Amino acid sequence: MNSEKAVIDELTRSGCREFIVCGGARNAGLVALLKEAQGLQVWQHFEERGAAFFALGRTKLTSQPCAVVVTSGTAVAECFPAVIEAFYSCKPLIVISADRPERYQGTGAPQTIDQKQIFGDYAARELGDWCGLRPLHLNIELEEEIIESQRWNAEVGSFHQKRESFEVGAFRHFLEEGIFRGVLVMVGGLESEDREEVYYFLKELGVPVIADPQSGIREVLGHLVVSEKVFKTNLPGKVLRLGEVPTGRFWRDLDDKPQIEVLSICRNGLPGLARESQVIRSAVGRVLRGFGDPDPIGDVNDDFLRARALEAKREELLESHPDSEPGLVKLLSIYATTGESLFLGNSLPIREWQEFAQRELPYAGVMANRGANGIDGQLSTWLGATAEMAEAWGVFGDLTTLYDLAAPSMLSQVEQQGRVAVVINNRGGRIFERLPRLKKLSQPQRDGIIQKQKVDLEAFARMWGMDYLKISAREDFDDFTPGERTLLIEMIPDAKETEKFWEAWSVL
Ligand SMILES: Cc1ncc(C[n+]2csc(CCOP(=O)(O)OP(=O)(O)O)c2C)c(N)n1
Numbered sequence: 001m002n003s004e005k006a007v008i009d010e011l012t013r014s015g016c017r018e019f020i021v022c023g024g025a026r027n028a029g030l031v032a033l034l035k036e037a038q039g040l041q042v043w044q045h046f047e048e049r050g051a052a053f054f055a056l057g058r059t060k061l062t063s064q065p066c067a068v069v070v071t072s073g074t075a076v077a078e079c080f081p082a083v084i085e086a087f088y089s090c091k092p093l094i095v096i097s098a099d100r101p102e103r104y105q106g107t108g109a110p111q112t113i114d115q116k117q118i119f120g121d122y123a124a125r126e127l128g129d130w131c132g133l134r135p136l137h138l139n140i141e142l143e144e145e146i147i148e149s150q151r152w153n154a155e156v157g158s159f160h161q162k163r164e165s166f167e168v169g170a171f172r173h174f175l176e177e178g179i180f181r182g183v184l185v186m187v188g189g190l191e192s193e194d195r196e197e198v199y200y201f202l203k204e205l206g207v208p209v210i211a212d213p214q215s216g217i218r219e220v221l222g223h224l225v226v227s228e229k230v231f232k233t234n235l236p237g238k239v240l241r242l243g244e245v246p247t248g249r250f251w252r253d254l255d256d257k258p259q260i261e262v263l264s265i266c267r268n269g270l271p272g273l274a275r276e277s278q279v280i281r282s283a284v285g286r287v288l289r290g291f292g293d294p295d296p297i298g299d300v301n302d303d304f305l306r307a308r309a310l311e312a313k314r315e316e317l318l319e320s321h322p323d324s325e326p327g328l329v330k331l332l333s334i335y336a337t338t339g340e341s342l343f344l345g346n347s348l349p350i351r352e353w354q355e356f357a358q359r360e361l362p363y364a365g366v367m368a369n370r371g372a373n374g375i376d377g378q379l380s381t382w383l384g385a386t387a388e389m390a391e392a393w394g395v396f397g398d399l400t401t402l403y404d405l406a407a408p409s410m411l412s413q414v415e416q417q418g419r420v421a422v423v424i425n426n427r428g429g430r431i432f433e434r435l436p437r438l439k440k441l442s443q444p445q446r447d448g449i450i451q452k453q454k455v456d457l458e459a460f461a462r463m464w465g466m467d468y469l470k471i472s473a474r475e476d477f478d479d480f481t482p483g484e485r486t487l488l489i490e491m492i493p494d495a496k497e498t499e500k501f502w503e504a505w506s507v508l
Contacts, residue, residue: 004029007096007140008037008154010127015159016065016094017041018058020051024071026111027098030140031069032147039154043387043413047406048075052082052095053369053377054410057384059091060367063191064159065132066384067094073111076118076139081376083135087122088371089244090133090267092159095123099141115139132161133267164269166282168291174238174263174278175205179297181237181261183207186251188244189214189370191267194285198242201288206296208236208303212247213344213353214368219361226307227314227355229508234303235260242284244370245272247350268371313508317501318356322474324501325426325493326356331474332422332491333357336393339420341365341386345378345396348431349424353395365389375400379407379421383414391418391482398425399451401460408464411486419486421466426493428452434502461488 008030020043021031034042045051048070058066070076076097086093100112116139117125123137124130175183185207190198195216202209202217208226211218218225228250239254241264254260255273262277265288269281280287321327329352336342342363344350350368369381378400386392392415401423411419428450432438438446461468467485471477472492480489 003140003142004033007138008033011065011067011094011096011138012040012154013157014065014127015157016067017154017156018055018062018064018066019043019069020045020055020058020066021069022046022048022051022071022075024075024098024111025144026100026142027069027071027096029142029145029147030096030098032149033152034069036149036151037154038151039156043410045410047409048078049081049377050380050404050407050410052079052093053085053380053404053407054384056082056086056091056093056369056377057381058387059086059093060089060381061385061387063193065092065094065136067096069096070098071111072097072099072115073113076113076115080119080122081372081374083119083122083137085369085371085374085377085381086135088268088270089369091135092132092161093135095119095135095137097137097139099139101141101143132159163283163286164281166280166287166290168280168287170278171263171265171280171287171291174240174261175294175297178207178238178240182301183238183240183297184231184236184303185209185240185242186246186248187211187215187217187242188246188266189368190216190243190284192216192365194243194283197285197288201291201294204296205294208301208307210246210248210250211354212244213342213350213357213363214247214366214370215243216363216366218354219359219363223304223308225359226303227310229310230303230306234306236303237261238263241265241272247347247370248354249351310508314356314505317504317508321497321501321504323472323494324497325424325430326352326501326505327497328471328474328491328493329353329424330356330358331477332395335477335480336395337361337363338391339363339393339418340391341367341389341393343382343385343392343394344368345382345394346375346400346431347373348397348434349395351431351434376403377407379404380410382421383407383410386419387414390415391420393420393422395422395424397429397431398423398427398453398457399429401457402453402455405460408466408486411464411466416486417484418482420482420489421486422489422491423457424491424493425457426495426498427454457488457490461490
């Protein structure tokens, strides 16, 4: 009992107020202790992978630590995907794992695995060494002692992250030269605290911006926002990246265009490219504040003219293919403005949202999980990040949803009023159809990659007590009525219309 209590006390004093417990025999003492704590938020889940992602979602919302408490054995390994995601997105996710005492190690005794350094360099292993900007793993060896059960008061301290220092000199030089070479700004996912700073900076700078929806500023930048298609043949001289790695194709293609100078400002300090580029490691807002007001370098820019012409053609295409996937995403994006938050799951919905979603009204609280680009744990992260929010919207692919089928078991612990989970069921991983490389493959080869499926998502919705609405044409939105229970919308785009849309889009 004492070692359990000591660990929890130390953690709470360092600012950890939230715990997700996943019960087992080895961690029973920890679970019992946390369940009797006053002053802590304690959630409960039976499945460790989802629990760890749920905890990650909590850190995304609160910017405070959240710990998942698991038993020994493979239960610890289940947390690995969320730990990796937290590492790349710099989130204070904590894993507390119960372990069998040293004498059991290497014996093959039940539920005894080598779990001490299981997360390798992805997690710190001592609270004292932890900067708070990446995961922490505390592995506690426990004897089977008597479990105590009194109520107790937790003492929660404040959480401190160790911040990096940075220089703005190279950044200044980069922008000054931009007047002659043309600058494009690419904005990936931004923390909500950075958004205002980035918005004012870009308004002042006045250059074209490719803004991911999870930047949270795509809808408010007005004419500055352009499609990445604008730069297909007219390459910019420089790219300034702000925030997480951008989702679109253009960023990936920068790897093959070394003549474009790139500077990234991001929390994890990783370039996101395998070629030479500059990186400033810090919260974006802090760097921009340190920089001050930039000199405007925009306005005299043909890219804006090209962008407006493209937008007119795009709207025509969407109008003439209303039941295609982009057509339905456009309409969905209008309905989603009624939500209080918006979580975008995997890549294709994000890319479609970026190109085709409405831009007149901003979305409150846009989020995504893009650190490692996994399709796992997306629903769980969404539920964690929006646990107390009414009218929370999430949009996911079908394989992404099937990956996280146990996530809705958390619905009984979260706010469900007006909650809407949209699954774009295009029957498999259709992002792969967008890859030019795969176009030349045979049908069986393509099928092996796309992984078509025909499961009944209505049964999934009913299993977890969700309401259900199928949308396969624009008119079906008329039946949209969010209520007290979570509504699962299965959106099934017209496959032929979608194909025609993409064909026409590819030649624009
Ligand atoms: C854990 C994990 N496994 C595999 C992948 C590779 N992957 C990327 S997108 C994708 C398909 C996603 O399909 P779906 O959710 O149906 O979305 P769609 O592309 O059709 O929008 C896969 C398998 C990944 N990113 N993460």
